[in-house]
Amino acid sequence: MSAGANLFAQQEANRKASRRLVAGFIIFIAWLGFGGDLIWYLSTRDAVNAYGSSATHIFPGVGILLTAIAAAMAWGGYRFGPTVLLKATGAREIETPSGEAEQRLVNVVEEMAIAAGARKPSVWIVPDDHPNAFATGIRSDQSHVAVTEGLLNELNREELQAVVGHEMGHIVNLDVRLMTLLTALVGAVAILHEGGFRMMRFGGGGRRSRSSNDKGGGGILVVVLLVLWIVSWLIAPLVTRYMVMKVGRQREYLADAMSAQFTRNPGALSSALSRLAESKIPPTAIPKSSAQLCISDPYHSKWDEREGRMANLMATHPPLRERVRRLNEMAYLSAPGMPEALPMETALQG
Amino acid sequence: MFTIVLLVLIVGFVFFAISAYNRLISLKNQVVNAWKQIDVQLKRRHDLIPNLIETVKGAMNFERETLEAVVSARNTAIAASTGGNVAATAQAETQLTGALSRLLAVVEAYPDLKATGNVAQLQEELTATENKIGFSRQLYNDTATQYNTAQQTFPTMLFAGMAGASPATLWEITDDAERAVPKVDLSFGAPKG
Numbered sequence: 281m282s283a284g285a286n287l288f289a290q291q292e293a294n295r296k297a298s299r300r301l302v303a304g305f306i307i308f309i310a311w312l313g314f315g316g317d318l319i320w321y322l323s324t325r326d327a328v329n330a331y332g333s334s335a336t337h338i339f340p341g342v343g344i345l346l347t348a349i350a351a352a353m354a355w356g357g358y359r360f361g362p363t364v365l366l367k368a369t370g371a372r373e374i375e376t377p378s379g380e381a382e383q384r385l386v387n388v389v390e391e392m393a394i395a396a397g398a399r400k401p402s403v404w405i406v407p408d409d410h411p412n413a414f415a416t417g418i419r420s421d422q423s424h425v426a427v428t429e430g431l432l433n434e435l436n437r438e439e440l441q442a443v444v445g446h447e448m449g450h451i452v453n454l455d456v457r458l459m460t461l462l463t464a465l466v467g468a469v470a471i472l473h474e475g476g477f478r479m480m481r482f483g484g485g486g487r488r489s490r491s492s493n494d495k496g497g498g499g500i501l502v503v504v505l506l507v508l509w510i511v512s513w514l515i516a517p518l519v520t521r522y523m524v525m526k527v528g529r530q531r532e533y534l535a536d537a538m539s540a541q542f543t544r545n546p547g548a549l550s551s552a553l554s555r556l557a558e559s560k561i562p563p564t565a566i567p568k569s570s571a572q573l574c575i576s577d578p579y580h581s582k583w584d585e586r587e588g589r590m591a592n593l594m595a596t597h598p599p600l601r602e603r604v605r606r607l608n609e610m611a612y613l614s615a616p617g618m619p620e621a622l623p624m625e626t627a628l629q630g
Numbered sequence: 631m632f633t634i635v636l637l638v639l640i641v642g643f644v645f646f647a648i649s650a651y652n653r654l655i656s657l658k659n660q661v662v663n664a665w666k667q668i669d670v671q672l673k674r675r676h677d678l679i680p681n682l683i684e685t686v687k688g689a690m691n692f693e694r695e696t697l698e699a700v701v702s703a704r705n706t707a708i709a710a711s712t713g714g715n716v717a718a719t720a721q722a723e724t725q726l727t728g729a730l731s732r733l734l735a736v737v738e739a740y741p742d743l744k745a746t747g748n749v750a751q752l753q754e755e756l757t758a759t760e761n762k763i764g765f766s767r768q769l770y771n772d773t774a775t776q777y778n779t780a781q782q783t784f785p786t787m788l789f790a791g792m793a794g795a796s797p798a799t800l801w802e803i804t805d806d807a808e809r810a811v812p813k814v815d816l817s818f819g820a821p822k823g
Contacts (some may be wrong), residue, residue: 380750383751387754387761391765392765394766395765397660409821
């Protein structure tokens, strides 16, 4: 991210980055599935079965199997994901607000829905003293924003608005849909990876090796492709997980920038994020599996504050310092204590 | 071969033209909708005021003047909006915004008043109402800017004429009083500016 990027420039950069990531992800999955079918086809082009008819692999079964498993998992996530999550956290829906805090929350959600030009999501409160918030819902017109009681107690109105703005950003960007789909693809890869290697161990790969013996000249390309393909499958669970985590972090940055667009007050979000990170109250209602949906990682995973390969694989959220730095950039402030931050005078002269 | 290339180019261009045209039309409708949202929020504010006044009338007996200013500004705003004159509406709404922000300032100035539940509720409702109007204007301006940018940038600009697009006017502060930093008079009894 170049220095001094305003919020619209940051949004555009984030969108580009996640488009590239998602495209790369889909190409990789296609290679794992239909790439296998292609290799199979190439290696059996001249193959003949015991009855003398062609045994060429035409039907792209591997690709279709992978796609079908992913589709089934995505369907399950679409259909049940939001309800299951809200149930699991024990959230209650606020239909008619009672008391000042609930009224304020409902008002703030209405304000942010207006700012986003979206339909008002339903509002939920999670009985948990740990301050956090998440959004869910597969469609932007059937969405939910849930905040914990701890969040209501801890944040002032502007900070609450900024947090709700972040969740509204996820809603209008359809992030829950995107992440559900990508997670389903990761799951499908994991299932086939597991199943495939179990089959090989029990000698299921025998047929394939026989047919590759059958092939005629020009086999070198097939062998290279096959080796590449097998290596891809070996590393596939790690690679897909890495990519989906990276997309998720990119969408967090984007939702931060959306919040800044809606509130025109990025400082409020950075102060809210700092407060959430400082909180020592552990979560009781938010399950670990839904940590990636929250505005900041409720389990304060040590990976979230690090950079490097391991953190890229593990962290559900970008490092807080970087989020705050980008928000301050949108507010045309330089972040305090950052090595690259120049003193105000120098920054103005440069 | 040449005809195939030409055909591909033509089909590509047609698809491209359709998407540019549709983008402009969609933006145009979004601008219209965002403009209507401002009206919705203004109407909401008009409907809210009688209830608000009713809840705080007892607690704020001594600030009769401020309350009356709000009521009369509201009535002027309603009359202006039914008249359909945009300039008059804008001015009346500006007046109302001013009267409401004075009311909010008064509430802020008296901690005893804030302590009563009704008034805290009033304060929240006023803040929310003003925010909603502000955010609906912001959305209108953002959408109108997108629409205008699409009309002025290549390649969508080529289809602006076909889509009947014309630049949308941004909402801006028309009244100098609203642009000025609000002056809060905290002295009791003295006439309110």
